[in-house]
Amino acid sequence: MSDRQSSNAYWQANLRIIYGCIAVWALVSYGAAILFRPLLKSIPVGGTDLGFWFAQQGSILCFIVLIFFYAARMNKLDAEYGVDE
Amino acid sequence: MSQFTLNLLFIGASFALYIGIAIYCRAKSTAEFYAANRGVSPVMNGMATAADWMSAASFISMAGLIAFTGYDNSTYLMGWTGGYVLLALLLAPYLRKFGKFTVPEFIGDRFYSPTARIIGVICLLIVSITYVIGQMTGVGVTFSRYLEVSNSTGLWIGAALVFCYAVLGGMKGITYTQVAQYVVLITAYTIPAIFISLQLTGNFLPQLGLFGTHEGSGTAFLLKLDQVVTDLGFREYTAHHTSTLDMVLFTMALMIGTAGLPHVIIRFFTVPKVSDARKSAGWALVFIALLYTVAPAVGSMSRFNLTATMWPGARTGDTYSQPAVSLDSIQNDADKAWMRNWQVTGLLNWEDKNGDGLIQYYNDTAAPEGPLAATIEEQNLQGNELVTVNNDIMVLANPEIANLPGWVIAVVAAGGLAAALSTAAGLLLAISGAVSHDLIKGTLRPNISEKGELMAARVSMALSILVATILGLNPPGFAAQTVALAFGLAASSIFPVLMMGIFSKTITKEGAIAGMLAGIIATLVYIFTYKGWLFIGGTNMLEDTAANWLFGISPASFGTVGALINFVVAYLVSQATEKPPAEVQDLVESIRVPRGAGSAVDH
Numbered sequence: 001m002s003d004r005q006s007s008n009a010y011w012q013a014n015l016r017i018i019y020g021c022i023a024v025w026a027l028v029s030y031g032a033a034i035l036f037r038p039l040l041k042s043i044p045v046g047g048t049d050l051g052f053w054f055a056q057q058g059s060i061l062c063f064i065v066l067i068f069f070y071a072a073r074m075n076k077l078d079a080e081y082g083v084d085e
Numbered sequence: 086m087s088q089f090t091l092n093l094l095f096i097g098a099s100f101a102l103y104i105g106i107a108i109y110c111r112a113k114s115t116a117e118f119y120a121a122n123r124g125v126s127p128v129m130n131g132m133a134t135a136a137d138w139m140s141a142a143s144f145i146s147m148a149g150l151i152a153f154t155g156y157d158n159s160t161y162l163m164g165w166t167g168g169y170v171l172l173a174l175l176l177a178p179y180l181r182k183f184g185k186f187t188v189p190e191f192i193g194d195r196f197y198s199p200t201a202r203i204i205g206v207i208c209l210l211i212v213s214i215t216y217v218i219g220q221m222t223g224v225g226v227t228f229s230r231y232l233e234v235s236n237s238t239g240l241w242i243g244a245a246l247v248f249c250y251a252v253l254g255g256m257k258g259i260t261y262t263q264v265a266q267y268v269v270l271i272t273a274y275t276i277p278a279i280f281i282s283l284q285l286t287g288n289f290l291p292q293l294g295l296f297g298t299h300e301g302s303g304t305a306f307l308l309k310l311d312q313v314v315t316d317l318g319f320r321e322y323t324a325h326h327t328s329t330l331d332m333v334l335f336t337m338a339l340m341i342g343t344a345g346l347p348h349v350i351i352r353f354f355t356v357p358k359v360s361d362a363r364k365s366a367g368w369a370l371v372f373i374a375l376l377y378t379v380a381p382a383v384g385s386m387s388r389f390n391l392t393a394t395m396w397p398g399a400r401t402g403d404t405y406s407q408p409a410v411s412l413d414s415i416q417n418d419a420d421k422a423w424m425r426n427w428q429v430t431g432l433l434n435w436e437d438k439n440g441d442g443l444i445q446y447y448n449d450t451a452a453p454e455g456p457l458a459a460t461i462e463e464q465n466l467q468g469n470e471l472v473t474v475n476n477d478i479m480v481l482a483n484p485e486i487a488n489l490p491g492w493v494i495a496v497v498a499a500g501g502l503a504a505a506l507s508t509a510a511g512l513l514l515a516i517s518g519a520v521s522h523d524l525i526k527g528t529l530r531p532n533i534s535e536k537g538e539l540m541a542a543r544v545s546m547a548l549s550i551l552v553a554t555i556l557g558l559n560p561p562g563f564a565a566q567t568v569a570l571a572f573g574l575a576a577s578s579i580f581p582v583l584m585m586g587i588f589s590k591t592i593t594k595e596g597a598i599a600g601m602l603a604g605i606i607a608t609l610v611y612i613f614t615y616k617g618w619l620f621i622g623g624t625n626m627l628e629d630t631a632a633n634w635l636f637g638i639s640p641a642s643f644g645t646v647g648a649l650i651n652f653v654v655a656y657l658v659s660q661a662t663e664k665p666p667a668e669v670q671d672l673v674e675s676i677r678v679p680r681g682a683g684s685a686v687d688h
Binding site for chain 1: 151156159162163166167169170171173174175178292295296297298304305306307308309311323325329332333336337358359360363364366367370371374377378381674677678679680681682
């Protein structure tokens with residue numbers, strides 16, 4: 001059963017990384033760009049405010065970073081648990 | 086060289102390139118036809134995914150949607166990119182490990198039920214067919230505008246081209262033509278954007294120009310834009326005007342809808358390894374972002390240019406510091422030739438209502454205030470005189486509005502066609518795969534030979550092209566509303582069932598089927614209640630206004646609620662039914678682990 005335990009631990013570790021990434025994903029889009037935009041009103045960015053920048057530029061850039069971060073973390077995790085190809 | 090010759094040259098050259106690639110990349114087996122033999126590099130696949138994903142809607146319509154609404158339509162920018170995070174984290178790697186060819190095939194195997202597979206096929210067909218109609222219409226419009234042929238001739242030329250490379254090459258041919266199409270479309274989109282950003286803000290990068298300084302007036306560009314549009318009685322560009330709840334739900338519906346679109350998901354079946362699927366989603370988003378971060382600049386700058394064409398004073402000083410553009414100038418001046426060109430298409434029109442020889446453009450649907458009220462009084466205005474401005478001309482007419490050279494216009498024409506054709510081909514592949522692999526091989530004739538299946542795939546592809554072309558020739562009146570339907574259905578049926586199939590071992594076949602049906606039906610009923618049954622005008626039971634919507638949720642945003650209903654129903658029904666068999670639990674175990682994907686091609 002050690003095989004199954006190890007794959008269970010691998011899956012739990014994967015889930016933790018996913019939770020973290022999803023939290024950031026929600027924070028930069030729903031958070032900074034929509035819900036918290038009024039709170040960020042005081043931070044000016046070129047004729048408007050930070051929330052507008054997140055809505056039209058920032059969130060997309062963060063999404064890219066998130067995917068590459070996840071891919072890199074998972075490559076490391078795959079190697080740790082010996083499930084890489 | 087005339088503009089027509091230039092257009093012909095650029096479009097013809099791009100078509101010759103696509104056909105050349107198709108002949109070079111013919112598919113010889115089903116593995117090549119459905120999944121390009123799983124030999125596509127992650128970067129190439131990312132580029133192909135970007136072309137596959139960015140349709141006529143992204144290329145032609147999106148900047149216009151943002152231009153006339155401003156901040157509120159940022160939902161499209163976030164929604165159509167954020168979905169890739171979900172794809173990379175929650176779906177693509179596991180479905181790649183599963184190692185089969187179609188999305189319904191996974192649903193059928195994981196939920197050990199041919200019925201679930203058939204429901205998956207039905208969802209896929211509705212989503213993909215509604216989507217492909219829009220692409221074909223886009224091809225027709227672009228052809229008729231730039232090559233001076235009739236709409237239907239344009240459509241048949243487009244259909245013949247897709248036939249050549251999609252039927253011959255399958256996924257393999259489509260992948261490499263999509264790579265070429267991506268290059269064409271991104272060049273076409275960014276060149277005019279760079280020129281316009283330089284003209285208006287002196288900034289070479291549109292992404293920075295958007296937040297830069299307007300050269301004519303020395304104020305921040307977005308401040309200037311806000312000032313000009315509010316002067317004319319329109320709503321402030323950068324401010325939030327809609328319901329926050331609806332904005333969140335709409336963004337979410339677009340995100341999970343994107344992640345659930347079958348023609349996007351199958352692109353990740355073409356890479357060699359699970360780790361490549363993750364990386365490839367990142368590359369796809371990089372290539373998509375090259376257009377999506379430019380789009381808001383194109384939108385705002387073309388809105389400014391259009392407004393400043395109508396009120397020349399806005400270029401350097403106060404909006405009303407000079408009189409509005411004269412009818413004489415529109416009809417005769419060389420720099421207004423684009424207005425006359427677009428008037429012919431019916432997408433732009435004007436009318437001198439008060440007969441003063443000037444064309445005054447302003448918002449006549451709200452009570453006027455400040456300088457606008459004074460101007461209306463002074464010039465005896467009888468209503469907005471720029472009577473038609475279609476969203477779509479903001480991208481297509483952009484180079485002409487900014488007086489860019491003729492070859493830029495020709496490149497934009499080729500780019501619009503590349504965007505529409507690449508998406509159409511991807512959709513047609515998803516449709517033909519569902520028909521030949523899931524319906525014919527999976528259900529009707531399981532013993533069909535490899536050769537027979539390849540032939541069936543080609544025939545169903547040819548038939549789908551025919552159906553799409555005929556629908557494109559006679560677009561049902563609801564073409565514009567089908568986007569809501571496609572995303573609503575993908576969000577409420579396909580995304581939840583795939584996610585539960587991967588992340589839960591306890592969801593049963595009864596749970597999955599009940600969940601999918603509940604999700605789709607709830608979403609369909611909600612959309613039809615406000616838009617009319619099957620979109621037939623007059624059959625809607627409630628008027629489509631915010632006051633009538635349930636909790637202020639618009640029909641287009643309801644996919645998020647449909648997805649929630651799907652999750653809840655599937656969970657509850659699974660609690661009450663017998664657990665999935667051991668081999669299904671083993672299947673879930675195996676797709677969660679990357680090792681072995683390379684050899685998992687068992688077809």
